[in-house]
Amino acid sequence: MKPIKKLAMLDLNGTVIKSRRDDGFVTTRDEWTWEDGAPEALQLLANNGWMMAVVTNQPAEHRFPNVTHQRMEYLMGYVRGAMEEVAQSSIPFFVCYHDVKHSCSCRKPHPGALRRAFNYFCPGGGLTTERDEWDVWMVGDKLSDIEAGESFGANVCGVNSTPLASLGGFQYRYRPTLLDAVKDILLCDRSPNEDLH
Ligand SMILES: [Mg+2]
Ligand SMILES: [Zn+2]
Secondary structure, three states, X not given: OOOOEEEEEEOOEOOOXXXXXXXXXXXXXXOEEEOOOHHHHHHHHHHOOOEEEEEEEOXXXXXXXXXXXXXXXXXXXXXXXXXXXXXXXXXOEEEEOOOHHHOOOOOOOOOHHHHHHHHHHOOOOOHHHHOOOEEEEEEEOOHHXXXXXXXXXXXEEEEOOOOHHXXXXXXXXXXXXXXXXXXXXXXXXXXXXXXXX
């Protein structure tokens, strides 16, 4: 039996990092800090053979006149570096820099960026054809993360201190923090004793 390949797709803001600003946006390297337990969660995933990718909507350049695309790209690179340093693992970022009005296919709840993330690890593949070989999760704090994950066909886990299930009548798994979510995902792991690295 082929080993299961494991990929955790993570939302960024409100899941891995939190804003120091009142409006919740992060536009500079000084405006964020880790969500509680997030570094440990990244280490836990890496140490248990999980590949990781970040799938995030970052529309700030369309919302604030002083925020440029370059600045957001720099920020994403900086946060990626910080995540990779704590996890000691490569964590590619798949960023939608568009805003709602652009009607792109990569802005969650659309699954375009999740598909790109999956194809980075599995070129040309989709979850319908690769279902037996891949265990893929999408974890995020918003309903749009859950919808994107479900739309792509991944397992989904919400991260929120209040029941996301109350939003839109959806029923799905949610945990208070990313670390709780990751511990839960590891319990569901179909190949707990295999180290793929
Ligand atoms: Mg979020
Ligand atoms: Zn987009």
